[in-house]
Structure formats: structure tokens, C-alpha cells
Amino acid sequence: MSSCQASYTLLGFLLQKNDSLCALNAQFLRDYADRLVNALLWVSLITVTTLLLRRVFRLLRFWSKGRRIPGPPCPSFYGHSRFFSRTGSTGNLNEFLSRSHKEYGPIVRLWLGPTQLLVSVKDPELIKEMLLKAEDKLPLTGKAFRLAFGPSNLFVSSFEKVQKRRESLSTELNGSLLERVHDVSLKVANGIAERIDSAKFKGALDCGSVSQHMAFSIIGSAFFGDAFLVWSNAKVYEELLMMVAKDACFWASYKIPPLWKRSFWRYQQLCAQLKSLTRDIVQESRQHHKLSGSFNQYHRNETTTSGCMADSNAEVLFAKDTVASILFPGELNDCIDLSEESCGNIMGMMFHGCFTAAGLIGSILTRLVMHPEIQEKIYSEICSVCKKSSMPDVIEVQKMHYLFATVYESARLLPAGPLLQRCSLKHDLNLCANIIIPAGAILAVPTLLVQTDGSSWGIDASQFNPTRFLSKATNCSDHNDVKPNFRLTTSIEGSGAYGSPLTKCLGFEDPNANAAFLPFGSGVRACIGQKFAVTGITALLASLLQLYEVRLDPVSKKDPNPTMSDSVLQLPPSPSIVLVKRDC
């Protein structure tokens, strides 16, 4: 190709051999490179400036909107966050919020740093409105779940992403899983009774560990069937799940994953082990159901301390498929494995369900040992409702209003966490009090404060008094006069038999009717496992308390005030309890 021919393209022009043109070419190249670099620099500068300006503009808007919300003045550049990090006990946190609410009203803002705003809402009606409008969870919560359990479409912050899965899961939790949970709880109670009688559980037991074991067994066997009860790795799974969940928030707090830290890689290994165990139990459960003989064998061998066997209907109920197949139909068969997302959902639910249910069972047992007179009333109720020789069936448990009231009262006095947290990621939130909460602010409800507030609960707000949930018609203050004044509307087959006694029965006050009752949250992201958890826990307690009296180990301290450890409210120290067999 001649130089003339080549020169009409840039490449051709640059390839020309002519000496005089060489200098020209070099000059041209330099100019070209200069202009290109300049153009790129300008574009980057404009982009960065625009982004910065947008960020500054958003921050200014955020600050100006935040400043309009009443609250204590900012003590330093870091806001109140230093105060919170020093606040080791719930007492201080609650006291601080309580004082702030008294001084500034039902909505109080606190700066946790220059870009983090926490808005605490205390008035029940405003809380109700806020929990309906603020649809998202904190991004850190979603990140922690993702880090620990992998991708999920249940435990993520954006409501858009969870809405569909929430609906389908809610149908299952309040349908087929709810039908299972009563029988599952009786089996768990049987297992515990057997262990006590075989001296495996002799002497004092740590209330926290026993409660965790009970919660784990109920939820594990409701999800995975009998395979879970005979699974050799159940204990390892329980420990690993709690270990992985405990550190999730810490690792999630890093903006970028700390790949340079060995401990992070060790944590990742634990997460991988947990995932592999989850897949194992799903497959085992599948196999177990296929070999129904093994189920029947286990079921038949199962004798109880009271000499009774669980209802034979249980076999039919248990023969249903595993939670994986129920929740993710078509996804699980012999060759197809669970998707990452389904696996994440199962682990997330196992963690959340076990953790919260364990807290509630622990709280109930602690209250019962501290209030033996209440335990006696519950026992009288069980005896009056249930035949002595058999374990309580679904309908009998539904009649135990005083026991249900005890479960709800324990939940009221010990919510799962000190703050119920939400946020609105995209839009500002307009509360009816003409207060605008900027998008991205952390919205918090101080649950313990709201649930023990005298204006909502009366002068005995901080006292343990289950009768507050009973109307006069069924108030069991006199345990000899337990007359379950109630109307059974449905048969055991229908889900109505499992419906909340609160709505189905006369004389029972529905705790959820009180906007200040928030152990299960409220609004668009409220807990969808409430009925399932309460039904399971009540059935478990009914069958255990029928056989045993729970006593406080004499060396344990009586301290009814909750403290906070790892952002969790606890009754400290977890008391030692003794299960003493009742005379039949």
C-alpha cells in the first residue's frame, strides 16, 4: 500500500515513512494524546463533582430535615453514637430514650454520626402508622443475613424483594406447617421427658440451653420432619448456626469484605459448613419420608413418660413433605439440589425462628419459676381441660387461655430485641404528626419501653400479670374456677382449629389489638411466624407442665430485670432450673 493511499486513515497517516512527516506525526500524536487525556480528566472531574454535589445536596437535605425533628443537641461530631457504644445495659439505653421522650415528645431524633440519624418513636398510634409506612429493613441487617446464610429473598432489606416470598411462606406457616407444629411439640416434650427420666437431664439445667434445645427441636422437626429428631448432626448444626449468626453483624459492618483477615476466612469456612449441613438435612429428610417405614418404626417405638402416644393422625401429618418441598415446590427432587436462595431462606428462618422462640421459652420458664403461684394456676387449667392420662390435643390446648396469656405476657416483658428497627430506603416518610423523616434514617421503636409503659398497660405495667390478656369472662385469677368460656368453630381438619384462641374464643383479649404490643412487630414487615411459634410453644409447655413442675435451682439468683448482651435482651443470669415430676 502506498503512503498516499494509506494516509487517509489515521493508522495510515501514522505509518507514513516520510522523515518530514515523522516529526509532524509525533507532534500530532502528542496533541492527540494530550487532548484525549484532558477530555478524560474533564469527564472524570465533572462526574466526580456531580456525584459529590449530589451527595452534599442529599446530606444537606438530610440534615435540614433531621434538624426539624425534636431531640437532644448533638454532643460532638460523632453524635450520640459514643454514648450508645458505652451503653452496656438496656437500663441505660432505655433510661436515655425514656428521658428524651419525656423531654421532646413521642418522636425523638438522635445523631449516630454525621450521616446517620436514628428516629425513635414511642407513641403506639404513631408506631403503628410508621410500621405500616416504613417498608424496608436496615441495609446492615440484610447484609448480615446474606453474609452468614447466602442470598435470600426473605431476609433482605428491600420490601419489594421479599413481598412475594413473604406471602407464600405466610400461607404455609399458617397452613400446613401450623397443622404440624402441635404434634411436633408433643414429640419434643416426650423426648425431653424421656431424657429427664433416663437421668440424661438429671439435676439443675441451664434455662437458656434447655430453651434453645426445645426451640431448635420444634422448628427443626416442623421443617424437616422426624429426620431431624434422629439426625446425628442436629447438635452440631444448632451450635454452628448460632456461632455463624453471632458474628454476622460484626463482619457485615465492614464496608468491603476484609479478605486480608484470616479470621474472616475462618468465618467463611463455618458458613460453608453450615450450608453443607443444611443441604444434608434436607436430603436426609427427603429420604426419611420416602422410607416411610423408618418413620413408622420411630413413631411406634416412641413411648412417653405419661404412657401415652401421640395422636395417630400425627403420622399422616408427618408423612407430608419437607419444608423445602413445601416452600420451594418443583425445586427439590432426587437429582436437583436446592438453589442458593432457598438454602439461604431455610437457614435464615431456622436462625430467626430458633433464636426468637428460644428467647421466649426461656422468658416463660424464668417467669414461671419466679411465680410458682402462676404455675399452679396453669397446672390447674391443664388438669381441668385435659384428660390426665393423655397429652393435650389441639383443641384442649386452645382452651388453655391462662397458658396462652402467660406466653403473651412473657413476650411482652421480654421482647426479642431492645429496638424494633425499620427504614424507608427510597422515600421520605410523612408521619401524621406533620413530621418528615428523611429517607435512609433508622426508625426505631424502643420495644421494652413501649411494652412496659403505664399509659398503655396500666399501673402494673412492669409486673408479670397474665390476666391482663383475659377478659372478665375467662379471667382465671381463681384457678379452681377455670371455665374455658369459649366457642369452638371448626374441626381439627380445618385450619380454624389452629386459629388463634384470641380471635376464636370468647373472653380472650387479642394482644395484637393493643398497638403497644410489639414482640412480633407490626405492619408490613411484621413476623409471619407468630401463630406458628405461639401454637408450638404453648403445646410444648402444656405437655411439659402437665408432667413436671419447674423450680428454680436454689443457687440461682432471682433477677427479673432484663439486661442486654450482644444486642439481645436477657434475664440475667440465665437461671438454673429443675424439672420435678408431678405425682400422677
Ligand code: HEM
Ligand atoms: C417467639 C418467636 C418469634 C418472635 C418473638 C418473632 C419476632 C419477629 C420480629 C420482631 C420480627 C420483625 C418484625 C418487624 O420488623 O416488624 C420478625 C420477622 C420475621 N419473622 Fe419472626 N418471630 C418469631 C418466630 C418466627 C418463626 C418461628 C418464623 C418462621 C418459621 C418467623 C418468621 C419471620 C420472618 C420470615 C420475618 C421477616 C419478615 C420480613 O422481613 O418481612 N418468626 N419476627
